Amino acid sequence: MAGPPDNDLSTDVALVRRVLARELETINEYEAFARASSSPELRDFFMHLAAEEKEHVAEAVHMLRLLDAGQEAHFTRPVVEGHFQGAIQGQPPQAPAPATPAPAPTAPPPRNGRGAAPEPPPSLLPPQRVVYGVPAPPPSPGTQPLTVGSLRRSR
Numbered sequence: 001m002a003g004p005p006d007n008d009l010s011t012d013v014a015l016v017r018r019v020l021a022r023e024l025e026t027i028n029e030y031e032a033f034a035r036a037s038s039s040p041e042l043r044d045f046f047m048h049l050a051a052e053e054k055e056h057v058a059e060a061v062h063m064l065r066l067l068d069a070g071q072e073a074h075f076t077r078p079v080v081e082g083h084f085q086g087a088i089q090g091q092p093p094q095a096p097a098p099a100t101p102a103p104a105p106t107a108p109p110p111r112n113g114r115g116a117a118p119e120p121p122p123s124l125l126p127p128q129r130v131v132y133g134v135p136a137p138p139p140s141p142g143t144q145p146l147t148v149g150s151l152r153r154s155r
Helices: 012-036 040-067 069-076 083-088
Strands: none
Touching: 012 040, 040 069
């Protein structure tokens, strides 16, 4: 990957990225110090410092979004379900499925004697309660098929 070296601070964006990286590292250090301390007061002190650094992270991200339009585009694009899975299997991420409109609200079901609504049999579940599957990539070589049973608990 060609580009300027990591220590190139010739642009405002590079400066903000360096600040962001340092703030994130500092949060990790303060939280580690808090875990290692034996005194509750000292633990609270380090967690207070970590919280301040988290504010700095938010401010640095805000500045980065203002200064770098290319980075801003990534913040406005949602990360779709399965995005990271494709990277693991060497496949590009799937495009998000079009959203289906939410079903119209219905009257609440009658309550049983224990205060909870009785569960209808699976064949009578309304469409919004049906679980839909998504296409999966082919299995890795040497793996066994996976069978999933009912997710309902027996009563």
